[in-house]
Amino acid sequence: MSNIEPNVTRETAALLNRTALTRRLVARLKAEEAVVAGIGHTNFDLWASGQRPQNFYMLGSMGLATPIALGVAIAQPQRKVFALDGDGSILMQLGAFGTVAATAPKNLTIVIWDNGAYHITGAQKTLTSTTTDIVAVAKGAGLQQAQWAADEEHFDALVDEALAGDGPRLIVAKIDHGKPAGVTERDPVKIRLNFMNGLGTRA
Amino acid sequence: MAGETTTETWEETVVRVLKANDVSLVSYVPDNVLARLIRLLEADPFFTVIAPAREEEAVGIVTGAYMGGKRGIALMQTSGFATIVNALASLACPFQIPLLMMISERGTLGEFQQGQAIVCRTMRPVLQSLGIEHFAIQERSQVEFVVDGMVRQAFATQAPAAMILSPLLTKRAA
Secondary structure, three states: OOOOOOOOOOOOOOOEOHHHHHHHHHHOOOOOOEEEEOOOHHHHHHHHOOOOOOEEEOOOOOOOHHHHHHHHHHHOOOOOEEEEEEHHHHHOOOHHHHHHHHHOOOOEEEEEEEOOEEHHHOOEEOHHHOOOOHHHHHHHOOOOOEEEOOOHHHHHHHHHHHHHOOOOEEEEEEEOOOOOOOOOOOOHHHHHHHHHHHHOOOO | OOOOOOOOOHHHHHHHHHHHOOEEEEEEOOOOOOHHHHHHHHHOOOOEEEOOOOHHHHHHHHHHHHHOOOEEEEEEEHHHHOOOHHHHHHHHOOOOOOOEEEEEOOOOOOOOOHHHHHHHHHHHHHHHHOOOEEEEEOOHHHHHHHHHHHHHHHHHHOOOEEEEEOHHHHOOOO
């Protein structure tokens, strides 16, 4: 597997934009891949990128985007599944990295947008703004295919590798404090039914 | 469904009823009372068994699997149930997920840890305030009827369900 920028760190990673990266990710999804978005701006930007039937938008349960995506990946091993979440969210559920590593679903990729802040509540700092490195935590938990995105092109390349190869994988992008491009419509049952239609599981 | 036999343990009955209802994913955080059930589930290739770090993860995993077309159940102890309230209130309940939970009840009828006794008293008020169907199985003879009925109702009504394993079932001498 080609790692174009194998030695990227949080310090050397370019400062990217979540809205732009979400659109770049979604543009590369051609095979009805499932995308599970955690709460807050992660979720809003996925919504704003176009309401694909295979998108699931959490409305609470902070930290559970990765476990939900793991469940989808186990149920549908032939479908690629992406979990999108923020640094504040994954910091609440770091054990999920170990669970994913131990379960080793080939079809699961976790994408973390790291802006070092709880942006939606007033940009209070998270632990990633000081000492915690999400990629290092994930590797320590056993998720070996974990990388920082060096820039937009490298992010695209990492997504392409995830689509073509086996997981589980983690892609972490250092992002700015840009506002999301929209707001998710908060109708839980509609969200679930659309998602299940998209996955072909609605009875 | 095959009839209950007197030689079956409660754990064997649970395994049989889960299989009969096509509940094939199990996610658990262990405790002593669940140990034999977990061994049976892990030994049976019908089941995919995931042991995450926290009970909340189990709620997420079972929820995702359900939406992906695979039925699952989360196993936990009373103290673990106390950690998942936000996930129930913001995920399982509003999204109408038939989240099956099997909770081994600690903290009553001979508990020695004060913390377990105190957290146990929060379980039923929480289940009631969230409007979650729950039933404590106390007798060996109730296992098949209760588990089968609660599993079927959860999927028929798109609602979470909590099957509580009372010490009367799991600790009392036969």
